[in-house]
Amino acid sequence: MLMNASQPGMTVSFHGVRGSTPCHSHDTHHYGGNTSCVSVRTPDEVPVVFDLGTGVRYFGRQCNGTRQLRIVCLLTHLHYDHTLGLPFFEPLLDRDTTLEIYAPKQPDGRTVKELFLEKIKPPMFPVPLEQFAARIVFHEIGDDDFAIGKYSVRSRFVPHVGPTLGFRLTYEGASVTYLSDHQQPEDGEFTMSAGARELCEDVDLLIHDAQFTDEEFVTKRTWGHSTFAYARWVAETSRARQLALFHHDPSRSDHDISRVTAQIAEGCSARVFAAREGDSVNVVTCNA
Ligand SMILES: [Zn+2]
Ligand SMILES: [Zn+2]
Known part of the structure; x- marks a missing residue:
């Protein structure tokens, strides 16, 4: 159930909703041009942030003035559009901040920490990551179920490009x-992996890749993403109650996002909306 932000439950906030690269133009400012970052806040638990795209700068501003801040990041993967915001996350300048990053273990044996230290240092970035004041702790995970305080977390590998x-x-x-x-099946079939199914079944809010139209998918079927129509199918077949279309293509105009979203929402069993930077929704259980 999606309710207003004053009620208890999880407040889910969209700070970056684009895929692939940040973008800015007169026809993208309604939905926003920052890359993937979504935060979750509750009345009594640590804030959780999904991904560290450029949208995390705006989440960081909301954290200003919070002392002894502990933040949990659930990082889907290491592509630039999901990690570029990390060195611009202002709470990292505070020695009282602890950022715990849960990220997918890599198949080549290198640790996620090594990979970040390798990228965030001169000459690619002026300040080495290890010189930031905050404490950054890495946890490498795979197909796991675990608890963080009152949160239950389920992580599953899903088809994309790389782990x-x-x-x-x-x-x-x-x-x-x-x-x-x-990645929706490259042959265009509407099927899903067992892991993805375990993530989506009966969920209150599904935030799902909707990068391509059906026409675009014909030439981009191996690029790691889904169509709007596939996102709708995943929501319906999983009995998700809400579907937020996400990871908008950087070339998609506001007008086209609204137009295709309206088509997808028509007759869908889930409530459908396009994720928009700056919007927050409150998610509570239907069983409450
Ligand atoms: Zn991405
Ligand atoms: Zn990616």
Whole structure:
């Protein structure tokens, strides 16, 4: 159930909703041009942030003035559009901040920490990551089920390009699933992996990759993403109650996002909306 932000439950906020690269133009400002970043806040638990795209700068501003801040990041994968915001996340300048990053273990044996230290340092970035004041802790995960305080977290590898996780976060019976980058079957069939199914079944809010139209998918079927229509199918077949279309293509205009979303929403069993930067929704369980 999607309710206004004053009620208890999880407040889910969209800080970056684009895929692939940040963008800005007169016809993208309504939905926004920052890359993947969605935060979850509750009345009594640590904030959780899905991905560290450029949208995380705006989440960081909301954290200003919070002392001894502990933040949990559930990172789907290491592509630039999901990690570019990390060195611009202002709470990292505060020694009282602890950022715990849960990220997919890599098949080549290198640790996620090594990979970040390798990228965030001169000459690619002026300040080495290890010189930031905050404490950054890395946890490498795969197909796992674990708890963080009152949260239950489910992580599953999902089809994309390179090792990529999807997440399901549950708090007091309310659930949100984050499937930002999800390759629909390349042959155009509407099927889904067992892992993706475990993430999506009966979820209150599904945030799902909707990068391509059916026409675009014909030439981009191996690029690691989903169509609007596939996102709708995943929501309906999983009995998701809400579907947020996400990871908008950087070339998609506001007008086209609204137009295609309206088509997808027509007759869908889930309530459908296009994720928009700056919007927040409150997710509570239907069983409450
Ligand atoms: Zn992406
Ligand atoms: Zn990706």
